[in-house]
């Protein structure tokens with residue numbers, strides 16, 4: 001199998017960034033080559049439930065499917081149970097894309113069959129090396145992955161070295177990169193240049209607005225991104241991720257208009273039901289936390305919805321600016337494509353109102369990622385995220401205990417400092433991206 005080394009021209013960036021990007025592209029090319037030289041006739045792609053994740057998966061599938069059988073699984077979070085389950089089935093290589101960076105140790109130690117695993121991600125990563133594990137992440141070169149890359153741009157260059165025709169799909173990388181605020185930089189800019197060259201994207205440098213060819217006309221990349229995210233997250237349990245993959249492959253919504261409308265409607269109904277419940281009952285308060293539980297109101301929707309709902313509540317009067325906002329929803333046991341989780345779980349999301357965020361920045365409170373993850377772990381769950389937004393899953397019935405512990409964990413300076421050594425304080429304090 002032949003791979004083409006990547007050549008990119010005309011960067012407007014510092015030499016240091018440029019040389020790191022070239023190094024990353026070289027690593028990417030070599031990883032693609034190794035994957036194709038392997039003996040397997042199939043591959044499994046595990047991707048994140050948002051526009052960046054699905055665009056990245058579509059690019060990889062486009063490049064690989066003529067050569068080998070491609071199976072895909074969309075997951076909402078890198079749950080330990082989900083990782084163990086999916087890695088226990090089959091022997092083919094696995095590509096994790098737009099997720100996995102913070103969980104390399106879990107992924108590598110669950111690799112009991114010594115499968116080849118490639119993690120293509122741009123989130124803060126855990127420093128962890130293992131045999132059979134290839135990591136493509138700008139963070140590993142000291143380049144900020146949440147400024148200079150996105151999952152889809154990384155997947156685009158990986159795919160382009162396998163199949164040069166993928167250049168016609170560079171618009172997918174442009175769609176994925178809209179989750180990074182501001183003007184496109186680094187790999188995102190390089191992918192955008194390819195897309196413009198191929199005639200599948202247009203860029204207005206002054207406004208940094210990007211449009212892509214979709215349904216045969218130029219459409220705002222951001223609007224497509226938000227629809228893809230709705231499909232993969234709101235529609236998570238109703239085949240949304242596969243439909244979104246299909247849409248990316250065709251660069252079209254054709255035949256999916258009704259599905260999109262019904263998703264919007266389901267989300268609207270669930271929101272209005274939940275908001276009237278929250279208004280009727282008010283928020284429960286404990287110390288530095290205010291919280292609510294929507295129980296089964298979001299039951300058929302993917303669990304990202306509770307995070308979006310928390311963000312939406314942040315701007316409502318009933319929210320106390322001085323307390324962390326925490327929301328719970330009951331979640332299904334089923335993970336599509338993987339099976340049922342052992343046990344009953346609740347998804348928890350936390351958001352920092354602006355005044356709480358200033359306290360976090362002033363180091364008077366712990367970043368939510370740390371406080372939530374520690375509290376979740378202490379009740380037998382799991383969590384991750386950013387300073388101002390974090391989420392996790394915890395066993396059903398442990399919600400009040402969780403709130404109590406998280407309230408304590410929010411106070412800084414306790415003995416637990418060494419636990420999160422792989423993530424620097426700086427990356428906690430200055431999150432570049434907040435889950436939308």
Ligand SMILES: [Mn+2]
Pocket residue numbers: 052053098122150151179
């Ligand atoms: Mn991403």
